[in-house]
Amino acid sequence: MSHTRSPEEALLFKLLRTLFASPAPAEQAHASSAEDLKQRGNAHFNAGQLDAAAACYRQAIALDPQLAAAYNNLAAVLQQQGELEQARQHATQAIVLAPNLSQAHFKLGEITREQGDYAASVAHFRHCLALQADDEPSLLALAHSLCLLGAHDEAEALLHDALLRQPQALNLHYYLGNIYKERGAPQRALAEYAWCLEQAPDLWPAQMNSGLACWELGDLGSARTWLQQAAADPTRTEAQLALGELLLLQGELEAGFALLEQRFESQQPAYRYIRETLPRLGGVPLWQGEALAGRNLLLWAEQGLGDTLMMLRYLPELRRQGAGQLLVFCQPHVLRLIEASGLADAVCSLAGQARAFAGSAHHYALHCPLMSLPQRLGSSNANIPANPPLQLPxxxxxxxxxxxxxxxxxxxxxxxxxxxxxxxxxxxxxxxxxxxxxxxxxxxxxxxxxxxxxxxxxxxxxxxxxxxxxxxxxxxxxxxxxxxxxxxxxxxxxxxxxxxxxxxxxxxxxxxxxxxxxxxxxxxxxxxxxxxxxxxxxxxxxxxxxxxxxxxxxxxxx
Missing domain, CATH: 3.40.50.2000 (Glycogen Phosphorylase B;)
Known part of the structure; x- marks a missing residue:
């Protein structure tokens, strides 16, 4: 079970990644000790080479089973690879070996939060603060977990108390704004974001969240202005997605669906499924809207049941565009409906997907997630395809x-x-x-x-x-x-x-x-x-x- 990390926390987690990054890479010499192997693992980790990093950390542990930092660093790798239970075990072992290792408590706080164990997450972040009072990353992480636990009052009080000691702390004001926004107090959130932007006018997460707060207030003109500012840099994925949804809401489908394609780059938990699915496709290229010319197309559901049903209208259109065979991977609840209606040549359940993709992908020239079909086919309010004919037994x-x-x-x-x-x-x-x-x-x-x-x-x-x-x-x-x-x-x-x-x-x-x-x-x-x-x-x-x-x-x- 994963927690919901909203785009509002982008600044917080950027800060956390910076402050809790692995140590600087060691010289790439032949490792001769557990410490050397750990340092080489850190170098691989910082370079994004997770498998190589994990191998180094495991070798370090084999040489020195008491090296707590190697367990903790391996936990960080496993967390990024989605192996949360293994990550939790290794971070726990780091704490067994070094009960006051703050980094391990912090990592366990992150992992348990991602697993949905918010009470455990709160306990670990509290331990971090007990070891180092007023540590800002731990303070913000604790406030986040308290909110997920439903203890919004305590999270708000925690930040107010910290601001008494650090009244100019930008991140504390920013995150307090996020709490106000999540609690349905957008006016108070806007005041905090305004303070942040006075100090740092280019702080785009505050621009984005100002837009979202204005959106909640019904001031869509201001919301659009703020979101356009935040999304001015195309690398700001979360701002691009927020602006895309606003454009869709306002009926600008072509521009909105184009921005929604940024979800392939998003680190939001809502799009984690995309990140996990793409490697399973065995190198089959993503269809970008080019002529199909009889090529077989693998389509896959990525979001909710309603989204899948909404996108079925595009399957006959793909036939008209010249697609060869269509294979649809979908939620089990819609499988028989698609089969009965003859909308695809084959339909597979998302259950056991890794095996199904491995066995089927090589038969298909291209793949495309269902929610990308409106963008690929240039949908606007005027040309949305008609509902497909559903055949019921x-x-x-x-x-x-x-x-x-x-x-x-x-x-x-x-x-x-x-x-x-x-x-x-x-x-x-x-x-x-x-x-x-x-x-x-x-x-x-x-x-x-x-x-x-x-x-x-x-x-x-x-x-x-x-x-x-x-x-x-x-x-x-x-x-x-x-x-x-x-x-x-x-x-x-x-x-x-x-x-x-x-x-x-x-x-x-x-x-x-x-x-x-x-x-x-x-x-x-x-x-x-x-x-x-x-x-x-x-x-x-x-x-x-x-x-x-x-x-x-x-x-x-x-």
Missing amino acids: ANLLASWQQRLAHLAGHKVGLVWAGNPQLKKDALRSIPLAHFSALAEVPGLQLISLQKSEARAQIADSGLPLHDWMDDCADMLDTAALISQLDLVISVDTSVAHLAGLLGKPVWLLNRHESEWRWQLERQDSPWYPSMRIFRQHSVGDWHTTIKEVQEALLAPTR
């Missing part, structure tokens, strides 16, 4: 038709919650009890399309919901159920995409800040012609939005 359709045959009236599917693990899920999910107004609409049959633990709300909601989701193993089953409904009402989840793909009338309940694919203000969607968007008027106010849905259901034409 006749026996499955007949089964659901029979099951719902006894329901008289208008059959409406309902989804009220998304994935609780996503950072902004609380902004888009709605407690089921809020939908009580829908029960007042005569002739309505409410059918649950909800998965996850949010289904537990049905028992206490008092709503007369029919629930067959235990019988829906994947998106193919859910699609067959939706095909028998008159309407789907959904928060921003994959089911909204699925209903839109099927051409089913779908009413999306969109959070106040919106999300890039639903753009701004419009009540329709260029991605799904059958979609109608009901927007939240202010943060936290779903009552007004659901009242508008109720009124629309009561309208004679609905």
Whole structure:
């Protein structure tokens, strides 16, 4: 399990990497001792040669099993290679050998945070501060872990206390701004970023976060100005990505999708999957939009289920562009849906992907992640491809038709919650009890399309919901159920995409800040012609939005 490291922390982690970098490279002489091998490992590590560094550290440990620093440095290599449990074991061994080795406690703090063990992470960073009071990297790292643990008040107090002793500390002000932004206090965040930019006008992370804070306040003009400043240098990946999402939100798809290609360079955990996948493709080149001319193309899902469903429209377009065979690697939940619809020549589950890529990649001339298809094919609001024809098995359709045959009236599917693990899920999910107004609409049959633990709300909601989701193993089953409904009402989840793909009338309940694919203000969607968007008027106010849905259901034409 990995933690969510937002782009707001870019400055912090740059600082940490600088202050906790391995020692300067030793002379490249033949190693004759464990210390020499450790120094050679450091040289390889600093050069980005992780395998060679690991080999040196292991040799050093073999020569001197008591060399704590070699264990710690090997842990740093393993962390970068994604081997977090092994990294944790080696950093722990460094502390066993040298209980007050601050670097090892710091490394364990990073590793345990990345594993999602925030309590352990907090403990290790506290130990660092006990060994060296007011050490800024440890202080900032502790504040970060406290926030992830949900202890925002303590993190904020920690920084305020440090600022009393170091009132001019730029990084403390910057990170305090990040905490305010994360806590939903963008005005206070802007004040901290403004102070930072007075001291360091070219501090681009503060420019970027000023843009994000203005975005949260709804001042998109200022947000765009700040993000353009931050993204002026094309090497500032996180700023480029933030600007790209804002442009997409504003309907500038071509420019926005072009900037979204920077995710290949991003170190954000959200894009870690890309970094892990590319080496598994065995040297197959990335398709950049050149003529396909019958060449076989391997496509792979990189983000959520909704994103995968949204991108399926491009598969027929690839055929028209001259692609040979299409192989799609996707989430298990959409595999049967793609297979049944004949959209690809072969479909594989992402489960066991490393083996599947190794066995399949050499049959394909090119590869492309699904979310790059809009950029490769030059999508704009005016030319988004139509939804692909989805073919559902006749026996499955007949089964659901029979099951719902006894329901008289208008059959409406309902989804009220998304994935609780996503950072902004609380902004888009709605407690089921809020939908009580829908029960007042005569002739309505409410059918649950909800998965996850949010289904537990049905028992206490008092709503007369029919629930067959235990019988829906994947998106193919859910699609067959939706095909028998008159309407789907959904928060921003994959089911909204699925209903839109099927051409089913779908009413999306969109959070106040919106999300890039639903753009701004419009009540329709260029991605799904059958979609109608009901927007939240202010943060936290779903009552007004659901009242508008109720009124629309009561309208004679609905």
